[in-house]
Every structure is written in C-alpha cells, then in structure tokens.
Amino acid sequence: MSDYVPMTQEGYNRIKAEVLRLENEEMPLISEKIAEARAEGDLKENAEYHAQRENQGMLQSKINALKTKLSQATIIDTSTLPRDCVGFGSTVKVKDPWGDEEEYTLVGAGDEDYEVGRILSSSPFGMALTGKKVGDKVEIQAPRGNLKFEILSIEFKD
Numbered sequence: 001m002s003d004y005v006p007m008t009q010e011g012y013n014r015i016k017a018e019v020l021r022l023e024n025e026e027m028p029l030i031s032e033k034i035a036e037a038r039a040e041g042d043l044k045e046n047a048e049y050h051a052q053r054e055n056q057g058m059l060q061s062k063i064n065a066l067k068t069k070l071s072q073a074t075i076i077d078t079s080t081l082p083r084d085c086v087g088f089g090s091t092v093k094v095k096d097p098w099g100d101e102e103e104y105t106l107v108g109a110g111d112e113d114y115e116v117g118r119i120l121s122s123s124p125f126g127m128a129l130t131g132k133k134v135g136d137k138v139e140i141q142a143p144r145g146n147l148k149f150e151i152l153s154i155e156f157k158d
Contacts (some may be wrong), residue, residue: 004070006038006121011110012073019066022059025101027078030056069109076108083156086129090156094129094138094149101152 007015030052069122078089091105096115104122105131119126129151130138139147 003072004067005109006076007069007073007108007110008078008089009075011108012075013111015066015070019063019070021065026059027056027063030058030059066083073109078156082158084154086132086134086151086154088130090154092129092151092155093153094151096149097147104129105157115137127157 022109033052034049034056037046037052040048041048042051050109081087081089087107088106088108091103093101093103096102102117104117104119104125106126107118108121112118112120121127122132125140128138129149132138132151134154136151138151140147140149
C-alpha cells in the first residue's frame with residue numbers, strides 16, 4: 001500500500017469519528033461480554049469466551065486499519081486542482097463498452113460509496129481515469145478482459 005491516502009477533510013473526520021466510536025463504544029461492549037463469559041468457568045470449553053475474543057481481535061484489526069489510513073492521509077482541497085482533466089474530486093461521465101453512459105466521482109478514503117458511483121481515486125479504475133481529458137479513450141484491465149471507456153464530460157461539484 002502506498003504511503004499516501006488522498007481524502008477530503010470530511011472523509012478524514014468521518015474515519016476519525018468511526019475509530020472513536022469503535023474504541024469507546026464497541027470495544028468496551030466486547031470486553032464486558034468477555035468478562036461475562038470468563039465468569040462462567042472453564043475457558044477451554046467456553047465457546048462464548050472464544051467467540052468474543054475472536055470478535056475483539058477482528059475489531060482491533062479494523063481499528064488499526066482505520067488508524068493507518070488516518071496516519072497516511074493527505075487532505076486534498078479540490079478547489080485548487082486543475083479543472084480540464086479527470087482528477088481527485090471530479091465527476092466524470094463515460095461511455096462504457098456497451099454504449100451506456102455512466103457517471104463516477106473520484107473520491108478519497110472515507111467518502112467512497114460504490115452504489116452511487118463514488119469510487120476511490122486510488123482504485124485501478126480511478127487511477128486509469130486520472131489525468132484524462134474529454135474525448136480520451138481509456139482502457140482498463142478487468143478479470144474478464146480489457147474494457148474501453150470514452151470520457152464524455154468532466155465536472156467538479158465543489
């Protein structure tokens with residue numbers, strides 16, 4: 001993974017709030033459940049205890065991953081970026097290989113929502129689009145072969 005995770009201030013704040021919630025709400029709940037399970041007796045055959053310990057480990061792993069994103073975050077002010085090519089914060093309309101038009105917004109960590117077309121600028125698709133201009137054709141490698149897209153428009157919705 002790269003040393004640089006682009007994100008907006010809002011995305012950074014959202015991830016930071018999630019870390020605080022996980023540390024201050026979720027982790028204490030799991031700790032309580034571990035204590036309750038421990039009080040039941042023999043830990044070797046206590047499935048609840050082992051399940052809660054596993055949950056604790058997975059939650060700690062998620063917290064660590066989010067903290068790593070925050071430590072590598074670079075806050076991007078989209079108002080200072082060039083407006084004539086696809087880049088972080090831009091909304092790009094493309095024509096896909098089947099002739100359909102699709103719209104994607106390139107965002108940073110914490111802002112992604114694939115169901116509404118908000119894709120990570122650091123994803124393979126986002127990186128392939130970055131730097132391209134209206135009329136350019138982009139070829140993106142996919143598991144089922146290469147897909148070709150044509151850039152129809154670029155907007156910045158500040």
